[in-house]
Amino acid sequence: MMLRKGLNDRLLAWKMAGGVKQTIVEIIDNGRRNSMVVVGFTIIVIMVALALLAPWLPMADPTPRTIVQDDVLLSPSPSHWFGTDELGRDVFSRVIWGTRVSLTVATTAVVLSLMVGVILGLTAGYFGGAVDYIISGTIDLFWTFPAFLLALAFAAALGPSLMNVILAISISYWAGFARLMRGQALTVRERQFVEASRALGAKNSRIMFTHVLPNCLAPLIVWASIGVADAITIESSLSFLGVGTQPPTPSWGYMLYRGIPYLEEAPWMATFPGMVLLITILGFNLLGDGLRDVLDPRMKGLRP
Amino acid sequence: MADLVSYIIRKMMLAVPVIILATFIVFLMLYLTPGDPVIAIAPPHASAADLDALRDKYGFNDPLPVQYGSFLWRLLHGDLGQSVSVGTLHVSVGDLLVQKLPRTLELMAIGLTISYTMGIPLGVYAALRQNSWGDRGVMVFTLVAYAMPSFWLGILLMMALSVYTHILPAEGTVGGFGSIILPALTLGLGNAALTTRMMRSSMLEVKRQDFITQLRSRGLPEREVIFKHALRNAILPVITVIGLDIGWFVGGAVVVETVFSWPGLGMLMTTSIQNHDFPVVQGCILVLAIFVILGNLVADMLYAYADPRVRLG
Numbered sequence: 316m317m318l319r320k321g322l323n324d325r326l327l328a329w330k331m332a333g334g335v336k337q338t339i340v341e342i343i344d345n346g347r348r349n350s351m352v353v354v355g356f357t358i359i360v361i362m363v364a365l366a367l368l369a370p371w372l373p374m375a376d377p378t379p380r381t382i383v384q385d386d387v388l389l390s391p392s393p394s395h396w397f398g399t400d401e402l403g404r405d406v407f408s409r410v411i412w413g414t415r416v417s418l419t420v421a422t423t424a425v426v427l428s429l430m431v432g433v434i435l436g437l438t439a440g441y442f443g444g445a446v447d448y449i450i451s452g453t454i455d456l457f458w459t460f461p462a463f464l465l466a467l468a469f470a471a472a473l474g475p476s477l478m479n480v481i482l483a484i485s486i487s488y489w490a491g492f493a494r495l496m497r498g499q500a501l502t503v504r505e506r507q508f509v510e511a512s513r514a515l516g517a518k519n520s521r522i523m524f525t526h527v528l529p530n531c532l533a534p535l536i537v538w539a540s541i542g543v544a545d546a547i548t549i550e551s552s553l554s555f556l557g558v559g560t561q562p563p564t565p566s567w568g569y570m571l572y573r574g575i576p577y578l579e580e581a582p583w584m585a586t587f588p589g590m591v592l593l594i595t596i597l598g599f600n601l602l603g604d605g606l607r608d609v610l611d612p613r614m615k616g617l618r619p
Numbered sequence: 620m621a622d623l624v625s626y627i628i629r630k631m632m633l634a635v636p637v638i639i640l641a642t643f644i645v646f647l648m649l650y651l652t653p654g655d656p657v658i659a660i661a662p663p664h665a666s667a668a669d670l671d672a673l674r675d676k677y678g679f680n681d682p683l684p685v686q687y688g689s690f691l692w693r694l695l696h697g698d699l700g701q702s703v704s705v706g707t708l709h710v711s712v713g714d715l716l717v718q719k720l721p722r723t724l725e726l727m728a729i730g731l732t733i734s735y736t737m738g739i740p741l742g743v744y745a746a747l748r749q750n751s752w753g754d755r756g757v758m759v760f761t762l763v764a765y766a767m768p769s770f771w772l773g774i775l776l777m778m779a780l781s782v783y784t785h786i787l788p789a790e791g792t793v794g795g796f797g798s799i800i801l802p803a804l805t806l807g808l809g810n811a812a813l814t815t816r817m818m819r820s821s822m823l824e825v826k827r828q829d830f831i832t833q834l835r836s837r838g839l840p841e842r843e844v845i846f847k848h849a850l851r852n853a854i855l856p857v858i859t860v861i862g863l864d865i866g867w868f869v870g871g872a873v874v875v876e877t878v879f880s881w882p883g884l885g886m887l888m889t890t891s892i893q894n895h896d897f898p899v900v901q902g903c904i905l906v907l908a909i910f911v912i913l914g915n916l917v918a919d920m921l922y923a924y925a926d927p928r929v930r931l932g
Contacts, residue, residue: 459634459911460641463873464870464907464908464911465644467873467888468644468645468904471900472650473651474652548768551770552770555770557892568770571770571771574774578777579783589774592771597766
């Protein structure tokens with residue numbers, strides 16, 4: 316009884332030494348002092364706030380049913396900050412509503428691929444042997460296959476819809492998470508606290524999700540942040556090519572596509588969605604890059 | 620040398636299942652597409668029995684593995700089917716691909732040249748002046764160029780160099796060599812960001828190694844130390860990833876060709892998607908995917924050649 320209590324205490328200490336709480340405290344503490352993290356995080360907070368508040372902001376309807384001829388292709392003015400498009404719709408309002416679409420698709424896709432990747436990678440890395448052989452083979456297959464082509468193939472075949480875009484991105488993206496998770500699980504499973512909890516009779520699933528997973532949190536967060544940036548790029552590219560988000564739903568990629576014929580006449584149609592798109596992608600990339608430097612100082616400035 | 624050969628053979632064996640996966644994905648595309656394929660080829664008033672006869676004739680009633688097998692069989696004989704677009708009806712997909720492929724290769728070659736002629740000097744410069752304002756400027760450039768989606772960069776370049784200043788033609792191929800500059804620049808710039816970052820970090824790593832200090836202590840001029848000795852070692856890892864860049868260029872080419880109406884494989888693919896011309900889409904994806912897989916293979920080989928430790932792993 317005494318022995319068991321002693322072990323439990325030590326286990327707790329070990330878990331705290333590398334557990335969820337500590338990782339989060341570490342991220343916030345060190346992140347505050349990294350300018351990339353601060354800038355990236357600020358951009359993300361603003362974009363998320365705009366996306367969430369879109370229905371309550373005092374803006375024109377992004378998808379009006381009728382075309383008002385007088386409103387077509389107006390240049391930016393106090394009443395239409397970003398001007399209007401070829402159908403007389405307010406570009407500012409469409410850009411803000413586009414944020415909602417972009418962020419929803421990107422985060423859902425990343426969460427989906429994160430879940431699939433974590434479960435498969437964790438299983439492969441933790442159990443090893445034949446299970447690992449089969450799962451890593453599949454991971455390698457999808458990892459080698461060009462992500463954008465895969466997403467394009469699926470989006471084209473499934474037909475354009477929001478759900479299909481999410482699916483297409485997830486299918487092409489989960490392998491990255493699985494690879495990362497497998498590598499992490501391989502090293503963490505050898506650590507002493509895992510052995511200790513096994514000695515205490517903990518089930519495999521418990522060890523995997525309460526001991527191994529929290530210790531892989533830091534790199535997963537870095538990857539997820541960069542993943543959202545990639546997913547936004549893929550979503551906007553698919554929409555640009557006409558197989559992503561369908562009109563009249565406002566989407567940055569499609570707005571840019573519609574802007575090309577009007578570059579001379581109404582450059583604001585493409586410029587504003589493009590700027591916001593770039594800033595958003597930059598925000599997630601900055602956060603990911605900065606966190607990587609913070610969490611893994613050895614890599615600082617060395618990795619491309 | 621024997622270990623290098625066996626390493627390359629092992630890597631080639633690994634590429635085979637990926638190519639098979641590519642064919643399966645491409646085959647599956649037709650399966651996932653909503654709608655009945657025979658409706659399109661059947662006469663307007665065909666009865667249910669007629670439709671079924673057509674399905675039998677084209678093998679749509681066979682079980683999935685049988686259909687996949689016959690698809691692979693035709694593929695092995697170079698038969699990718701026929702286009703169903705109005706403009707190119709009944710033209711064989713293989714012919715279309717052969718016709719468009721050189722355009723895409725041309726674009727990639729010039730893009731790759733731009734990427735390396737820009738990225739390597741910039742990276743070296745940034746590494747030699749680490750933490751200076753010049754270095755920071757280069758890093759900000761790479762950050763933005765890397766985050767920039769290629770279609771948006773293309774539109775910006777189009778506005779700057781064509782729509783407002785009329786220096787270069789905006790679209791198509793009518794402008795001769797001038798026409799390829801904008802799309803190639805768009806493709807090259809994004810990749811240049813990656814090359815710059817790699818070159819910078821590689822140079823930083825080499826710069827602080829002992830043999831560089833030793834060369835300096837022998838009294839060699841700084842110019843010689845950097846350009847003759849450090850650069851030669853630092854450039855190796857950057858060159859070896861040239862194969863991986865192909866993957867980036869393939870994805871980029873599809874988008875960039877669409878922006879500039881450049882008549883290559885990417886443009887063919889997007890127009891075919893819009894026309895629901897799936898045999899052509901299948902062909903394009905297959906060819907592009909094989910490109911990327913071969914690119915990865917080349918990267919592996921160069922890497923193993925440059926760094927003998929890899930072969931043994």
